[in-house]
Amino acid sequence: MTTIIFVPGACIAKGFHEQFLQGITVVGYDVRYASYPGLDPRDLSNIDCHTDTEAITAVLHPLVENEGKDVLLFTHSYAGMPGAAAATRLAKSQRVQEGKVGGVIGLLFLGA
DSSP states (O other), X not given: OOEEEEEOOTTOOHHHHHHHHHHHHHTTOEEEEOOOGGGSOXXXXXXXXXXXXXXXXXXXXXXXXXXXXXXXXXXXXXXXHHHHHXXXXXXXXXXXXXXXXXXXEEEEEEOO
């Protein structure tokens, strides 16, 4: 079963999406939530798209590289930018050509 990584839009608390994420889990999907510094920036001087990309990468890469999972990256709003950047070089089609298992099978952008 595909693993879904949900990456929320900036400044939206996890609780806002909780019921939606539970609904996806109930039907059998492994759902992960990728947080990033831009969600709740306390010090704006250290927040940028690159930093947010690194945080999303920390959730995505182990699933693909270490566990060989197929992943759908579901991003909302601003998260489309750092989320897509985190998926760079992890496309399943590319990984299959390299003899590797798992990979990003899709990017879903909601209002991004």
